[in-house]
Amino acid sequence: MESAEIRRRWLSFFEERGHTVVPSASLIADDPTLLLVPAGMVPFKPYFLGEVKPPFDRATSVQKCVRTPDIEEVGKTTRHGTFFQMCGNFSFGDYFKEGAIKYAWELLTSAQDKGGYGLDPERLWITVYQDDDEAERIWHDVVGVPSERIQRLGKKDNYWSMGVPGPCGPCSEINYDRGPEFGAEGGPAVNDERYVEIWNLVFMQYERGEGIGKEEFEILGELPSKNIDTGLGLERLAMILQGVQNMYEIDTSMAVIDKATELTGVAYGDAQASDVSLRVVTDHMRTSVMLIGDGVTPGNEGRGYVLRRIMRRAIRNMRLLGATGPVVKDLIDVVIGMMGQQYPELITDRERIEKVALAEENAFLKTLKAGTNILDTAVTDTKAAGGTVLAGDKAFLLHDTWGFPIDLTLEMAAEQGLSVDEDGFRRLMKEQRERAKADAQAKKTGHAGAGAYREIADKAGATDFVGYTDTESEST
Ligand code: ATP
Ligand code: MG
Ligand code: MG
Numbered sequence: 001m002e003s004a005e006i007r008r009r010w011l012s013f014f015e016e017r018g019h020t021v022v023p024s025a026s027l028i029a030d031d032p033t034l035l036l037v038p039a040g041m042v043p044f045k046p047y048f049l050g051e052v053k054p055p056f057d058r059a060t061s062v063q064k065c066v067r068t069p070d071i072e073e074v075g076k077t078t079r080h081g082t083f084f085q086m087c088g089n090f091s092f093g094d095y096f097k098e099g100a101i102k103y104a105w106e107l108l109t110s111a112q113d114k115g116g117y118g119l120d121p122e123r124l125w126i127t128v129y130q131d132d133d134e135a136e137r138i139w140h141d142v143v144g145v146p147s148e149r150i151q152r153l154g155k156k157d158n159y160w161s162m163g164v165p166g167p168c169g170p171c172s173e174i175n176y177d178r179g180p181e182f183g184a185e186g187g188p189a190v191n192d193e194r195y196v197e198i199w200n201l202v203f204m205q206y207e208r209g210e211g212i213g214k215e216e217f218e219i220l221g222e223l224p225s226k227n228i229d230t231g232l233g234l235e236r237l238a239m240i241l242q243g244v245q246n247m248y249e250i251d252t253s254m255a256v257i258d259k260a261t262e263l264t265g266v267a268y269g270d271a272q273a274s275d276v277s278l279r280v281v282t283d284h285m286r287t288s289v290m291l292i293g294d295g296v297t298p299g300n301e302g303r304g305y306v307l308r309r310i311m312r313r314a315i316r317n318m319r320l321l322g323a324t325g326p327v328v329k330d331l332i333d334v335v336i337g338m339m340g341q342q343y344p345e346l347i348t349d350r351e352r353i354e355k356v357a358l359a360e361e362n363a364f365l366k367t368l369k370a371g372t373n374i375l376d377t378a379v380t381d382t383k384a385a386g387g388t389v390l391a392g393d394k395a396f397l398l399h400d401t402w403g404f405p406i407d408l409t410l411e412m413a414a415e416q417g418l419s420v421d422e423d424g425f426r427r428l429m430k431e432q433r434e435r436a437k438a439d440a441q442a443k444k445t446g447h448a449g450a451g452a453y454r455e456i457a458d459k460a461g462a463t464d465f466v467g468y469t470d471t472e473s474e475s476t
């Protein structure tokens with residue numbers, strides 16, 4: 001089943017059941033605590049928080065999402081992309097646990113000729129939160145899932161909150177058993193690659209008090225109005241329904257792998273390392289196109305830096321695979337060819353997207369060679385002195401003068417067996433930001449607008465990645 005059909009079936013299933021279809025919001029979150037949208041619930045947050053009265057009791061969407069914190073997993077696991085689409089259904093004080101569980105089961109297991117996805121019920125495994133007897137009872141007694149395929153997990157996996165006082169509650173995840181070729185048996189609690197998580201149901205049930213992070217807090221009581229927030233990964237379901245090994249090989253990705261092999265002459269399936277590179281390129285080019293499509297431009301702060309980091313990593317992986325000239329235009333054309341069906345604005349905006357991406361590629365290719373030489377010399381010197389850690393000031397120089405995002409330096413140093421003094425790097429970055437701030441302050445002379453902008457940029461974490469990746473991992 002094609003991705004477009006998965007999406008169509010999702011929306012019509014929930015629309016037929018009284019949900020209002022809400023188009024995807026932009027990846028640029030309309031929310032000061034987030035740089036980019038990491039989950040389908042984000043556009044509905046004011047309703048869940050009770051800040052705004054929802055215009056409907058039920059909604060459904062297929063939301064564009066970016067999760068930068070998953071970047072390290074890309075290409076290595078079979079199921080993590082920095083960009084993906086989250087199919088969701090939402091209830092605002094309307095149906096709750098039993099309603100959400102029954103809908104999910106019906107849509108996943110009803111036959112394809114009856115409008116469902118036709119998954120074999122015996123391959124579905126359920127996880128519930130350790131204390132959530134009610135969810136376990138519904139899965140077992142109402143839906144009929146045998147006890148041996150229901151597992152209980154702790155807060156880390158199966159509890160949702162936003163890390164601050166407000167709504168919270170247990171989740172229940174639906175996982176698909178891809179069979180013994182994906183590793184040991186034992187269910188999702190022991191093997192999350194074989195039993196791949198496809199759908200998370202969040203039961204917003206309680207009011208959370210103060211506490212620490214997402215795991216240590218007290219519960220003040222039941223919410224007066226209980227909500228449902230769910231998220232299913234469209235690419236993950238496509239991977240299963242299309243019978244491919246990983247999410248980079250589905251219908252809306254595979255042609256990028258093919259193009260990258262054509263441009264580099266490296267065959268897919270040749271070697272583990274080059275396969276990872278090909279998947280990284282595929283994922284990152286998709287993400288880059290979607291980000292530029294939504295108006296992000298490469299830069300050294302906030303969203304612009306997310307884009308820069310992802311694009312430069314894609315370009316360098318193409319070099320690792322053997323590309324010598326520019327590659328971005330060809331790759332972008334393929335991405336737009338595949339994604340344009342769902343997002344026609346990519347086709348309308350093709351020229352602008354290409355212009356932004358090509359300028360970034362040119363800028364990076366200009367400094368990549370010189371920067372690589374600097375890095376190689378620094379690595380050789382560090383090793384000659386018996387060291388194993390590349391100094392923070394080298395990483396800073398590479399960032400500041402040669403446009404190497406920190407994770408590029410980390411990756412390149414690691415390839416040569418060194419780690420990097422990231423704390424030192426961050427200290428220098430912070431000092432530089434403070435200098436820039438002081439300069440701006442001095443120049444301000446009554447330009448309140450510029451000052452306010454600066455403050456927002458600082459809040460967003462500026463060039464310091466660590467600051468916001470955590471908020472970005474906010475999930476359903
Ligand atoms: P995982 O445990 O596999 O990392 P998750 O629990 O972090 O997934 P959720 O936050 O529950 O994911 O998001 C809801 C759904 O979105 C998941 O069940 C999955 O299908 C999909 N999803 C989450 N992260 C990604 C990703 N990086 N790439 C593709 N799909 C994803
Ligand atoms: Mg995750
Ligand atoms: Mg999970």
Ligand code: MG
Binds near residue numbers: 200476
């Ligand atoms: Mg989950």
